Amino acid sequence: MKNKSLIALASLAACLALPGLAQQPSTPLTVVNFGGANANAQKKAFYEPYEKAGNKIVAVEYNGEQAKVKAMVEAKKVTWDVVEVESPDAARGCDEGLYEKLDYSKIVDKSVLLPAAVNECAVGIFVWSTVMAYNGDKLKTAPTSWADFWDTKKIPGKRGMRKGARYNLEFALLADGVKPADVYKVLATKDGADRAFKKLTELKPHIQWWEAGAQAPQFLVAGDVVLTTVFNGRIDAANREGRNLKIYWPGGIYDLDYWAIPKGTPNKDAAVKFIAFTLQTANQAAYAQNIAYGPANTTALAKLDKKVLDDLPTSAANAKEALQFGVAFWSDQGEALEKRFAAWATQ
Numbered sequence: 001m002k003n004k005s006l007i008a009l010a011s012l013a014a015c016l017a018l019p020g021l022a023q024q025p026s027t028p029l030t031v032v033n034f035g036g037a038n039a040n041a042q043k044k045a046f047y048e049p050y051e052k053a054g055n056k057i058v059a060v061e062y063n064g065e066q067a068k069v070k071a072m073v074e075a076k077k078v079t080w081d082v083v084e085v086e087s088p089d090a091a092r093g094c095d096e097g098l099y100e101k102l103d104y105s106k107i108v109d110k111s112v113l114l115p116a117a118v119n120e121c122a123v124g125i126f127v128w129s130t131v132m133a134y135n136g137d138k139l140k141t142a143p144t145s146w147a148d149f150w151d152t153k154k155i156p157g158k159r160g161m162r163k164g165a166r167y168n169l170e171f172a173l174l175a176d177g178v179k180p181a182d183v184y185k186v187l188a189t190k191d192g193a194d195r196a197f198k199k200l201t202e203l204k205p206h207i208q209w210w211e212a213g214a215q216a217p218q219f220l221v222a223g224d225v226v227l228t229t230v231f232n233g234r235i236d237a238a239n240r241e242g243r244n245l246k247i248y249w250p251g252g253i254y255d256l257d258y259w260a261i262p263k264g265t266p267n268k269d270a271a272v273k274f275i276a277f278t279l280q281t282a283n284q285a286a287y288a289q290n291i292a293y294g295p296a297n298t299t300a301l302a303k304l305d306k307k308v309l310d311d312l313p314t315s316a317a318n319a320k321e322a323l324q325f326g327v328a329f330w331s332d333q334g335e336a337l338e339k340r341f342a343a344w345a346t347q
Contacts, residue, residue, distance in 0.1 A: 028056035032083040035061035037237035041290035046278045073263050081267045087327045090122035090258040099260040108279040117296040122258035127294035129232045129313035130167045131252035135220045136244040146174040160219045160228025163209040165341035172199035174251045180323040236292035249318045255325035
């Protein structure tokens with residue numbers, strides 16, 4: 001009996017050694033995202049198919065706190081393997097040496113990616129947009145400009161805005177008559193920044209601030225606000241649940257979210273394989289079908305039907321009068337403007 005057990009164990013060991021049989025990784029891969037509708041779309045398009053291939057994903061939610069990544073890297077105790085980051089944090093984190101340099105030959109052909117998706121130590125996953133939205137069941141006078149967002153006589157009621165300087169200063173200048181192409185040129189000057197804050201001050205008594213992405217559509221549905229700035233994917237998610245929320249696309253500010261690998265993770269090879277998997281054409285298309293964010297891999301567009309394409313920030317109609325988020329501008333001046341905004345918000 002003992003000999004039979006030894007033979008069985010030897011046979012099992014031989015089978016496990018065969019290259020054709022996949023083994024479970026010794027440690028799961030920890031992937032950090034922003035939660036909400038985006039995390040649900042990632043789960044369906046990326047995590048579940050990846051796990052079916054014999055890999056284990058542990059999904060963690062955060063709110064973009066790059067300080068947590070920095071603390072891990074500096075302490076040499078990295079427990080996060082792949083982190084979703086917004087563009088300013090991708091640029092800043094790369095400059096500060098928080099993320100591993102990427103070898104694109106192991107990930108994806110750069111030529112199929114949107115140019116803005118390629119970064120030395122972060123790669124774009126999808127395109128999203130911060131837009132103006134309203135409730136089609138409640139608002140009878142649809143907005144036709146960002147000036148209307150500020151015009152509480154024409155469209156009475158509260159306005160929802162994300163609490164922070166980003167996006168709001170750009171929208172303020174658009175409302176004040178600055179063309180999208182000139183927004184960052186104006187905002188980069190002292191007079192331009194003063195102009196944006198002055199315009200925000202006009203609207204201040206009518207603003208209801210939101211901090212979590214889910215709040216903006218909730219405000220619209222509840223009737224707490226008549227117009228709000230919002231991530232376009234949140235409107236898509238609400239409408240999939242039967243709501244009738246509408247987007248005003250001109251002047252929307254589009255940007256990308258990126259994957260980055262914290263420097264020093266012991267699971268770097270597995271992290272690279274996961275990122276490569278998420279950037280495959282079929283998986284990028286599946287992601288866009290689950291939330292209205294544009295794929296970073298342009299070959300995925302051919303796999304999407306017109307109904308899906310029409311709701312993406314990257315569609316020709318929606319992108320026509322859009323503004324690309326000024327990563328370089330906010331990396332350079334963001335800290336000072338956010339401090340000024342924080343002081344302004346308490347006045």
